[in-house]
Amino acid sequence: MTPGFTPIGPSTKMDVVGSARVHDKRSEVAGGGDPDGSAGGAGVLPRGIDKSRAPAPIVRLRDVTKSYGSGAAKTQVLRGVSFDIDSGEFVALVGQSGSGKSTLLNIIGGLDQPDAGEVEVFGTDTMRSSDKKRAGIRNASIGFVFQAFNLLDHLTVLGNVVLPASFAHDAKDVDARGREALRRVGLSDLASRRPGELSGGQKQRVAIARALFNAPTLLLCDEPTGNLDSETGREVIDFFRELNAKDSVTLLIVTHERRVSSVANRVIAMRDGMLVETTDEALAAAHGGGPA
Numbered sequence: 561m562t563p564g565f566t567p568i569g570p571s572t573k574m575d576v577v578g579s580a581r582v583h584d585k586r587s588e589v590a591g592g593g594d595p596d597g598s599a600g601g602a603g604v605l606p607r608g609i610d611k612s613r614a615p616a617p618i619v620r621l622r623d624v625t626k627s628y629g630s631g632a633a634k635t636q637v638l639r640g641v642s643f644d645i646d647s648g649e650f651v652a653l654v655g656q657s658g659s660g661k662s663t664l665l666n667i668i669g670g671l672d673q674p675d676a677g678e679v680e681v682f683g684t685d686t687m688r689s690s691d692k693k694r695a696g697i698r699n700a701s702i703g704f705v706f707q708a709f710n711l712l713d714h715l716t717v718l719g720n721v722v723l724p725a726s727f728a729h730d731a732k733d734v735d736a737r738g739r740e741a742l743r744r745v746g747l748s749d750l751a752s753r754r755p756g757e758l759s760g761g762q763k764q765r766v767a768i769a770r771a772l773f774n775a776p777t778l779l780l781c782d783e784p785t786g787n788l789d790s791e792t793g794r795e796v797i798d799f800f801r802e803l804n805a806k807d808s809v810t811l812l813i814v815t816h817e818r819r820v821s822s823v824a825n826r827v828i829a830m831r832d833g834m835l836v837e838t839t840d841e842a843l844a845a846a847h848g849g850g851p852a
């Protein structure tokens with residue numbers, strides 16, 4: 561069944577906040593602490609996955625560093641980040657503002673380049689690939705969803721959704737695929753509206769439809785519920801869960817919200833450009849010390 565965004569009936573409205581799964585994850589050290597240098601292997605596999613049978617990761621990072629500026633103005637944003645994401649995972653990336661989460665997401669998506677380390681996405685060394693090759697991987701396999709929606713106001717809803725087709729010279733059935741993406745997020749009726757006429761939740765659905773347009777296998781989301789009220793945010797999260805469970809889309813979601821991290825099957829915490837153990841303390845800090 562294709563996931564439907566609306567209506568969210570009682571059967572799909574699960575208690576995602578009540579779960580104590582996050583607190584069960586304190587033994588999972590996310591990278592950094594692996595003595596044999598294969599950080600990202602031991603300690604970061606989701607429970608229930610046998611390492612010996614684990615598939616090749618679709619994202620593999622080793623000792624990734626990144627700085628901005630130079631001299632006295634130099635900011636070291638990433639200080640050696642290592643982890644893997646396997647196909648089918650739903651990973652939450654948490655951490656205080658400025659800890660380097662967006663930078664990391666952009667590097668994985670090929671929108672930014674690290675200074676050093678290793679970055680493999682779908683088995684390709686994207687650090688040593690051409691811009692064209694990186695763009696090819698992005699267009700074929702990766703969808704992005706941002707906090708601020710990033711829709712173009714002068715285009716219709718459908719125009720925004722089919723925007724990825726403009727980066728492919730041989731795109732086929734563009735409108736039909738755009739309408740199908742809109743149907744999946746429950747917005748079939750709004751195809752000819754402009755973003756300015758939509759609510760925040762509807763805008764984010766359009767942005768998600770755009771991210772799904774090329775049928776990505778990896779969805780990178782940067783605080784996708786940050787601008788939404790809690791009910792709308794919950795619908796978006798439920799939709800992501802369905803995408804992950806039914807369509808096997810791998811998810812990496814940057815979030816400050818426990819209701820997102822509590823439904824992920826793994827939580828990675830960052831502090832000052834490094835991964836830290838996902839202890840209760842680190843998670844509380846990452847979530848701004850807010851209520852569980």
Ligand code: ADP
Nearest residue numbers: 628635637655656657658659660661662663664
């Ligand atoms: P987060 O998403 O965790 O809030 P970011 O990755 O956005 O963190 O930023 C981490 C640090 O890098 C911040 O100190 C930010 O000011 C700095 N930074 C991010 N992007 C740039 C940039 N393009 N130029 C200079 N500094 C940047």
Ligand code: MG
Nearest residue numbers: 661662663782
């Ligand atoms: Mg950010």
